[in-house]
Amino acid sequence: MPIPVPDVSSLPLAELVSLSGRRAVVTGAGQGLGRAIAQRLSEAGADVLVTDVDEKLAASAAETLKGRALPVRMDVTDPSSVSAAADRAVREWGGIDIWVNNAGIFPSVPALEMSADTWDEVFAVNARGVFLGAKEAARRMSEAGHGGVVVNVVSTAGFRGTAPGLAAYVGSKHATRGLTRQLALEFAPMGIRVLGVAPTFVPTEGNLAAAGVTDPAEASHLMSVMQPTILGRLGVPDDVARIVLFAASDLAAFMTGSTLLADAGETA
Known part of the structure; x- marks a missing residue:
């Protein structure tokens, strides 16, 4: 039976923005945007699994959070690593309510000089990693029967071309934006919303x-x-983190499939 997203119209504003009692996983959270996102989700009351391919960065970031936080090494390109992190969240906290796919790479190589290996590496992190994370999150949410939210950090590069040398990055971010729309369609019957947030250069x-x-x-x-x-x-990282918080909260309860631009009006 499909799980409808609840009508939250009667809730006061403080409850709509609160993530108290919710369990979040943030990828690439050791530094940069991911760290800022983890900080805002924690401040709003969520328990946060701080994941990064660099375990030391994850541990350092987790120490800065206000609430319960757990650092975990995770390679978003490795299905077993992603699945293990999802299992850890369920084991430690009882489930997953929010999953933020933030991890990304952006080597600059002119298209005529780019190797197939470099292309594949970028897509492995920026597109495959998003798919694996969203799939594992949705599986745990569906098994628990309570729905949830997946937020994919896209980029303004998912809307247009950008600087020379970023063909793989631009292609991967267009793929992520399209995946956001498709997964929103497929996950909706499970009560799972899927949104993208597309920052400009920060x-x-x-x-x-x-x-x-x-x-x-x-x-x-x-x-x-x-x-x-x-x-x-x-922009600064927190400009993006606040929009991710909005997308993850009940303030955005009637939104799915969209990619929200965090670009100061840059994208036409």
Whole structure:
């Protein structure tokens, strides 16, 4: 029998935004956007499984959270690793209510110079990893019979082309945006919502390294010239994290299949 998403119209605002009693898994949460997302979900009351391929980063991030947090090493490209992390959340906390597919990579290689291995590596993390995470989350949610939410961190690159050298990244993010729509359709009868959040460039440890700089102020100056926004500044990780929190909460209870732009008006 299909599980309907509940009508939450009678709930006060504080309850709509609260994640108290909910169990969340965030991938790539050791730093950058994932760490900011984990922090906001924790602040809203969720128990958070902080996963990252780098176990030390996951442990460091988990220590900063306000509520219950558990660091777990997870390789999003490995089905057994993803399944084990999902099982850990169920074993430790009794279930999964929210799964955020945030992990991603973005090597810059001109298309004519890109090897098939590099292409496959990007798609393995950015598209296959999203599919594996969403599937394992939906399986646990369905088995528990209570529905849930999957949030996929896409990118403005999922709406258009971007800088030269990012063919694999752009392709993988278009795939993730399409997967978001399809999984929303397939998971809806289980009471599971699937939403995407598409940020523009936000200075994080990962993309600062990709830009070849270590000083956020330097990157801000560079990117403000390359990609000006109508809001007068570049985004910060928490700008994206707050939108993920919205998508994961009951404030967005009547939304599924959409990808929300977190881009300061950049994308036409």
